Amino acid sequence: MNVRSTLIIIFAAILFGCTSTEEKKEVAVEEGAPAGEKTQAYGAGEDTGTGINPLDDPNSPLSVRIIYFEYDSSEIRPQYRKTVEAHAAYLASNPNVIVTLEGHADERGSREYNLALGERRSLSVKNQMALLGASAGQIRTVSYGEERPAAAGSDESAWSQNRRVEILY
Amino acid sequence: MELGWFVKLRSSFYALLLHVIAAAMLIISLDLSPKSILQPKQNINIVNAVAIDKKQVEKELQRLKQAEQKKQETEKKRLEELEKKAKDAEKKLADAEKKRVEEEQKLADTKKKKEQEQQKRELEEQKLAKLEKEKEELEKKRKLEEEHKRQEAADKALKEALAAEEAEVQSEQAQELIDKITADIYRSVVNNFNKSGLPQGLSCVLRVQLIPGGEVTNVTLVESSGNSIFDQRSVTAVEKASPFQTVPDDVESFERLGLRQITFRFIPEE
Amino acid sequence: MNSIIKFINQRILFILLFLAPIAHSADLEIIIDKGIENALPIAIVPFGWSQASALPPIDVSAIISDDLARSARFAPMEEQDMPQRPDDFAQINFKDWQKLGMENLVIGQLNQTETGEYIVDFRLLDVYKGKQIVGFSIPSGKDRLRHTAHEIADIIYEKLIGVRGAFATRIAYITVIKNRDGTKKYTLQIADADGFNPQVLLQSSEPLLSPSWSPDGKKIAYVSFESKNSMVYVQDILTGKRERIASNPGINSAPAWSPDGSRLAMTLSKDGNPEIYVMNLSSKSLQRITTNSAIDTEPAWSHNGSMLAFTSDRGGGPQIYEVPASGGEPKRLTFVGPYNARPRYSPDDKYIAVVNGESNTYRIGVLDRKSGQFDILTETRLDESPSFSPNGHMIIYTTTGFRGTELAATSTDGTVHQRLALEGGEVREPAWGPFMNQ
Known part of the structure; x- marks a missing residue:
């Protein structure tokens, strides 16, 4: 009987301990960090004479803003050389322009490794641009890993669209 | 049987040997008797000599009677002397006779004694022979008994052998039955021994009491694995497996097969 | 003759040796070197409820049953297969449960106190021994009843598996x-x-x-x-x-x-x-x-x-x-x-x-x-x-x-x-x- 009542007390203690945690219901989104808004920084740009910002020219190689990668790779494939060169040249001639390179991965494998893989892709593009004349200070990199897929689905057609670096001015 | 024949032969030989010895003794004893009575033979010769002297005395007496007239005085004296002499001689003769009779008596006694001895010897011999015969009969009887006994033992052994052979057949059947029951118990306990999630390398020993019909009446943990869950799962396996279907209902076979108590050693392979 | 006896003697000896383990051995010993690896059968009988007029606030037995089933170590019996639904020790007919190969039984009662709190009684029973393995009376509250049920599942898990349950986590x-x-x-x-x-x-x-x-x-x-x-x-x-x-x-x-x-x-x-x-x-x-x-x-x-x-x-x-x-x-x-x-x-x-x-x-x-x-x-x-x-x-x-x-x-x-x-x-x-x- 003594043992039993002791146990009851123990259990009671545990349970009351738990109650207090349960009282806490929801936590509001913390801190004033602006969330969600996609900030797009537009540079002043260089007058090309056409009156159109080359970034907005659909015929400019600068209109290509996404570089795609192979699985578990951060190597820039030859078909994207022109794109990288164009952006590097644009940055070199517009030193006030700042660009953000967003690295992404497909959903396969672990999230944290994909976060690192996305970073490596964005750094790969950054390094190439820097080699081609852009200043490293103009280029921000961020990796979202697999957290922001461009295409939904669990097949190669979706995955190939998600392994990417987005060039965001 | 071979032994019997041999013993018989041997005892016959002993009997023969005894007879020969007895006979030899008899012969020796007869041969010895004259030598042993050397003294009395001389006495006999003396007696004969005395008998010859008496005849001469009578002849002298007749010659003296014829010369009586001639020589009265001297004759008378001589006669008296002679008479005296005769008397002495007579006395001597009587003595001799007496002596002879004595000697004869003595001889007769000796002879009698000898005869008695002989008789005695013969009696003894008879007795011996009788004894020998008795002995022989005893021996024969003993042998017969022995033979009988041997026969009996052989019969008994044969009987036992037959019984044993039957027991063997029975025990073989019992063994077969035990094997079958053991296999059945093993199977049903294994099928109820849930080792899911138990640590490896454990073992425990249970002593389990059964009643005819195979129902488990008591389970005792005699050697713990040190893990109470392992022990409990083992106990439950036996309890759940009860009753063991192949355990006989009848008490006699149940007891004969020694199923009242079973030891279970739970030692699952990894 | 002698050789025959000798032969018979040998034979007797042989037979005696042969008979020995049957007639004179201590016990028959059986070595259990194998086993099965199945989920443990257990029956969590629906808990009794003190307020007959109202429905119980939660189904304690169902929560325990789900916990144990999810662990994959237990195979809780479906309610409709239960031979009886005792909520008190005296009501249990152990033989009925044994017939079904049920090894362990959990019975209990949910009681509401006058102050509106709850008390959960439960007993874990060994069906073959007809005995209680463990039993507690746990005070709880309306918002804590699920947690209490998980704690009961933890206790059952630990008693029958040998490792602390992780249901109340x-x-x-x-x-x-x-x-x-x-x-x-x-x-x-x-x-x-x-x-x-x-x-x-x-x-x-x-x-x-x-x-x-x-x-x-x-x-x-x-x-x-x-x-x-x-x-x-x-x-x-x-x-x-x-x-x-x-x-x-x-x-x-x-x-x-x-x-x-x-x-x-x-x-x-x-x-x-x-x-x-x-x-x-x-x-x-x-x-x-x-x-x-x-x-x-x-x-x-x-x-x-x-x-x-x-x-x-x-x-x-x-x-x-x-x-x-x-x-x-x-x-x-x-x-x-x-x-x-x-x-x-x-x-x-x-x-x-x-x-x-x-x-x-x-x-x-x-x-x-x-x-x-x-x-x-x-x-x-x-x-x-x-x-x-x-x-x-x-x-x-x-x-x-x-x-x-x-x-x-x-x-x-x-x-x-x-x-x-x-x-x-x-x-x-x-x-x-x-x-x-x-």
Whole structure:
């Protein structure tokens, strides 16, 4: 009987301990960090004479803003050389322009490794641009890993669209 | 049987040997008797000599009677002397006779004694022979008994052998039955021994009491694995497996097969 | 003649020897060298309820039954198969249960006190012995009744399995809900181990990932993108108070608590590429553990505190390496398959669970640290984020189904798998919390 009542007390203690945690219901989104808004920084740009910002020219190689990668790779494939060169040249001639390179991965494998893989892709593009004349200070990199897929689905057609670096001015 | 024949032969030989010895003794004893009575033979010769002297005395007496007239005085004296002499001689003769009779008596006694001895010897011999015969009969009887006994033992052994052979057949059947029951118990306990999630390398020993019909009446943990869950799962396996279907209902076979108590050693392979 | 006797004698001797084990032996000994590996049969009889006029607030027996079934160690009997429904010891007819091969029986009563509180009585019984194994009377409240039921399941588990149950524990996870406008809502939640009683700790329009429990179960570290980059936060579960502890340029991610709760291992790429660091939480000082141009990430702290396992592609593809928590030369642990990532130590440090990938198939694998034996536990295609239950018997993980990622659980031996349906949207990165009352 003594043992039993002791146990009851123990259990009671545990349970009351738990109650207090349960009282806490929801936590509001913390801190004033602006969330969600996609900030797009537009540079002043260089007058090309056409009156159109080359970034907005659909015929400019600068209109290509996404570089795609192979699985578990951060190597820039030859078909994207022109794109990288164009952006590097644009940055070199517009030193006030700042660009953000967003690295992404497909959903396969672990999230944290994909976060690192996305970073490596964005750094790969950054390094190439820097080699081609852009200043490293103009280029921000961020990796979202697999957290922001461009295409939904669990097949190669979706995955190939998600392994990417987005060039965001 | 071979032994019997041999013993018989041997005892016959002993009997023969005894007879020969007895006979030899008899012969020796007869041969010895004259030598042993050397003294009395001389006495006999003396007696004969005395008998010859008496005849001469009578002849002298007749010659003296014829010369009586001639020589009265001297004759008378001589006669008296002679008479005296005769008397002495007579006395001597009587003595001799007496002596002879004595000697004869003595001889007769000796002879009698000898005869008695002989008789005695013969009696003894008879007795011996009788004894020998008795002995022989005893021996024969003993042998017969022995033979009988041997026969009996052989019969008994044969009987036992037959019984044993039957027991063997029975025990073989019992063994077969035990094997079958053991296999059945093993199977049903294994099928109820849930080792899911138990640590490896454990073992425990249970002593389990059964009643005819195979129902488990008591389970005792005699050697713990040190893990109470392992022990409990083992106990439950036996309890759940009860009753063991192949355990006989009848008490006699149940007891004969020694199923009242079973030891279970739970030692699952990894 | 003699030879015959001799022969017979030999024969008798032989027979006697032959008879000996039957007639004269101590006992027949049977060696049980095998067994079965089945879920334990158990019957949780519906608990009695004191207020006949009203329905009971919860079905205690159903919660216990579900807990035990989910563990895969038990096979609870369906209610309709029960020969009787006693809620009192005196009512039990043990023979009826024995006939059904039922080994253990749980009966109980839910009583409401005059003050509106509850008392849950329960007894665990050995059907073959007809005896009580354990029994308690537990005071509870309306909001605590589920928890009380989980605690009863824990007691039953420990009594019959020999290891503490992990039903009265909680899990943390990330959910993602797609809004109508195409944006997403990410939430960090905690819930009971059976998925009930979810509580939102944080919600954001930016990705959240890698929730990690402090060893005392009071805090959760995680990664939030709310500031346009991955940053590490530590949040107090009770108060909701949180602190950003890593916000360097580049990656700030993969937090993992030291077993003593004083340090946090994490991945930072502030020095050029992702490396493992250990941060002292009171001083915020950093110790760099790895130095390699390859990716080093996803640190996990061994429960004895001595080692850090992590993912690195220094060998070409991602594989698991291990390094002393104080720093040193990393040693590669995994060699099966081209892809092994996101290690997690089992509570006894004997195993490391990983994501094992080959072409388009990713499954949960378990490495036996001592023997090097590597086993794949799951059979689905895109399995991720393994997390051991605090008793080491289960691994919770995610798999990709029709609705996106969802929760699944497997026994550590990989014999049983099940999906855990949670309300609304995708569920990611489950982290099983520690025992709360150690």
